[in-house]
Amino acid sequence: MPNDLPFDLRPSRRTVTMGLAAGVAAALLPWRAQALDTGTARALVVEAVAQVNRTINSGKSEGQMYADFERLFSRYADVPAIARTALGVAARSASRQEISAFTQAYQGYIARKYGKRFREFIGSEIKVIDARPMKSAVEVISTAYLRNENPFEVRWHVSDRSGRPAFFNIIIEGVNMLASERAEVGALLDRNRGSIPALTEQLRRAS
Amino acid sequence: MEHRTAILRGCRIAAHGALFALLGAFVSACAGSANPTQTINDPDEADNRQIHEFNKSVDTAVLRPASRAYAVLPDPVERGINNFADNLDLPGETLNSLLQGRPGAAVGNAARFVVNTTIGIGGLFDPAHAMGIEGRNTDFGETLYIWGANEGVYGEVPFLGPRTERDLVGDVVDVALNPLRLIVPSGVRTAGRAAEVGSILGDRARYSETIDSVLYESADSYSQTRLLYLQNRRFELGQTGGADDAYIDPYAIDPYEDFDAQ
Numbered sequence: 001m002p003n004d005l006p007f008d009l010r011p012s013r014r015t016v017t018m019g020l021a022a023g024v025a026a027a028l029l030p031w032r033a034q035a036l037d038t039g040t041a042r043a044l045v046v047e048a049v050a051q052v053n054r055t056i057n058s059g060k061s062e063g064q065m066y067a068d069f070e071r072l073f074s075r076y077a078d079v080p081a082i083a084r085t086a087l088g089v090a091a092r093s094a095s096r097q098e099i100s101a102f103t104q105a106y107q108g109y110i111a112r113k114y115g116k117r118f119r120e121f122i123g124s125e126i127k128v129i130d131a132r133p134m135k136s137a138v139e140v141i142s143t144a145y146l147r148n149e150n151p152f153e154v155r156w157h158v159s160d161r162s163g164r165p166a167f168f169n170i171i172i173e174g175v176n177m178l179a180s181e182r183a184e185v186g187a188l189l190d191r192n193r194g195s196i197p198a199l200t201e202q203l204r205r206a207s
Numbered sequence: 208m209e210h211r212t213a214i215l216r217g218c219r220i221a222a223h224g225a226l227f228a229l230l231g232a233f234v235s236a237c238a239g240s241a242n243p244t245q246t247i248n249d250p251d252e253a254d255n256r257q258i259h260e261f262n263k264s265v266d267t268a269v270l271r272p273a274s275r276a277y278a279v280l281p282d283p284v285e286r287g288i289n290n291f292a293d294n295l296d297l298p299g300e301t302l303n304s305l306l307q308g309r310p311g312a313a314v315g316n317a318a319r320f321v322v323n324t325t326i327g328i329g330g331l332f333d334p335a336h337a338m339g340i341e342g343r344n345t346d347f348g349e350t351l352y353i354w355g356a357n358e359g360v361y362g363e364v365p366f367l368g369p370r371t372e373r374d375l376v377g378d379v380v381d382v383a384l385n386p387l388r389l390i391v392p393s394g395v396r397t398a399g400r401a402a403e404v405g406s407i408l409g410d411r412a413r414y415s416e417t418i419d420s421v422l423y424e425s426a427d428s429y430s431q432t433r434l435l436y437l438q439n440r441r442f443e444l445g446q447t448g449g450a451d452d453a454y455i456d457p458y459a460i461d462p463y464e465d466f467d468a469q
Contacts, residue, residue, distance in 0.1 A: 191426060
């Protein structure tokens with residue numbers, strides 16, 4: 001896909017026009033497929049996996065590891081997009097503050113929920129084998145090698161629509177993380193009688 | 208108890224469903240109809256939820272504690288039991304591979320059976336793997352899929368857990384048509400059933416963190432189980448509507464628009 005930013009404007013154009021065009025492009029940016037290339041998406045996944053492995057093998061305490069996982073999750077994943085999607089239709093009627101508090105709590109909750117499974121990944125290896133463009137994202141295909149287990153397929157969906165490359169979904173042998181998360185968050189929201197602040201509080205406390 | 212009526216009803220639905228699915232299998236095999244891939248077809252959800260609670264209580268009371276006891280066995284012993292159970296599945300898998308029109312897989316499965324039964328001392332060891340002879344795990348549920356049978360409704364079966372109608376029929380046929388009945392003495396079959404139980408316990412122990420997180424730590428274990436089972440089974444069968452099937456676009460106005468198209 002061609003780059004939509006006006007980088008190729010000839011120098012003869014007036015700076016005013018350039019400024020205007022850049023302003024318009026910036027306004028449109030979040031809504032445009034930025035044609036993230038497969039190489040960048042691959043590199044993101046490779047780096048994220050390496051960082052997670054480093055934490056797992058660091059010998060840190062569990063509490064320190066959870067803090068690391070949360071930091072890595074917010075760096076390599078598009079947490080606001082994941083949180084919004086997990087919340088589903090409820091996100092539409094929520095206030096900006098509610099969403100932002102929810103996103104913050106959700107980030108820690110995810111880091112702990114998946115982080116406490118870290119033992120399964122000790123000595124594991126995830127090899128990136130391919131990447132391909134999708135509708136408006138890149139799919140990075142990898143194989144996970146865990147101890148005492150047959151290798152299995154992990155797919156990562158990566159986009160740069162947040163303004164930087166970040167993954168927003170992981171699919172393990174067909175099991176879609178965003179879909180599971182939406183089911184889970186939906187059920188939790190029901191338990192809290194549809195109240196996002198109450199749900200946020202519950203996620204904050206959940207171990 | 209409320210559970211019991213739900214379970215009886217569940218069995219009835221299952222039996223009814225099985226018959227229906229089998230008929231459907233042949234009808235749709237002729238029609239060659241395609242299947243929607245991401246939909247959840249669970250019309251008896253209320254009953255299924257009760258069966259789910261029953262299955263969960265079986266896990267809590269029996270399966271989980273038994274699997275913990277079983278996990279005490281040394282790894283090589285467990286592996287031997289798994290190998291033995293897996294080996295006894297191979298004749299049925301050979302037959303299913305043939306029915307699916309996969310001669311290569313059939314040869315692989317048959318060769319594994321011959322090598323592991325002889326050199327592998329009755330299937331306790333898996334020398335075929337070391338020799339590079341690979342088979343293909345399969346079942347009659349997959350055969351029905353290949354023949355064009357519809358997935359049917361989703362449900363939970365008492366003691367067995369989540370199944371689609373098609374896979375439930377597959378299980379019944381796999382037991383009924385197992386070629387093992389003809390080729391091995393009944394003593395071996397009894398040992399085989401014991402090994403089967405052992406390998407189930409072993410799996411329950413090995414995947415305990417995943418299973419516990421779904422059954423005991425999720426807010427709605429029924430819907431998580433259903434989602435996991437359907438997505439993974441469809442993945443195994445290659446039953447996807449296209450490469451972008453799993454794609455959820457969180458940047459779209461309605462992220463689930465394509466995904467959930469029910």
